[in-house]
Amino acid sequence: QKEVEQNSGPLSVPEGAIASLNCTYSDRGSQSFFWYRQYSGKSPELIMSIYSNGDKEDGRFTAQLNKASQYVSLLIRDSQPSDSATYLCVSRGSQGNLIFGKGTKLSVKP
């Protein structure tokens, strides 16, 4: 069974700090990776996608991918209370299917 593993948290950071969210994946054939943010009771919304090794930055968000280590991370700089949500790490498996992690709950304290 192909899996995406995330620490369920909660991860608590003070306002203005850097939040670091991590996940590992088991399908070595995965080529595409996504980070979704989900507020309680709401639908997931895409924050970042990353396809190649290295860093990809978009505003306060940086996604990092290391295919050799099968590791994906999301950094949130200058964290805000509005960033408090569950973050889902998702890989596109070698069969084309999406494999969802169970999510990391982030809490940003004012």
Place this chain on the structure above:
Amino acid sequence: EAQVTQNPRYLITVTGKKLTVTCSQNMNHEYMSWYRQDPGLGLRQIYYSMNVEVTDKGDVPEGYKVSRKEKRNFPLILESPSPNQTSLYFCASSFRTSDEQFFGPGTRLTVL
């Protein structure tokens, strides 16, 4: 506005009473999918469709049916709902299988 819509948003029903949850997208996406989300289990795929008249099982298809007669619509059918199908359901779509998915607002279903 580009969106995925689901109806109803909330539904309380009883065991055995057939129901349909509709899903529609206005983005001309080829790929559509249904997920259920349960505490501690994350999002699990029920069924997906890569194009009109093409559907396939996901990870948890038992007790569900789908159809894809038109590109924009992908209804989820529960022929005989049971309490273990109480969950939060999401429909999602994308241009292709390899693209990021856009999610509908969710349908919270309770089966008594």
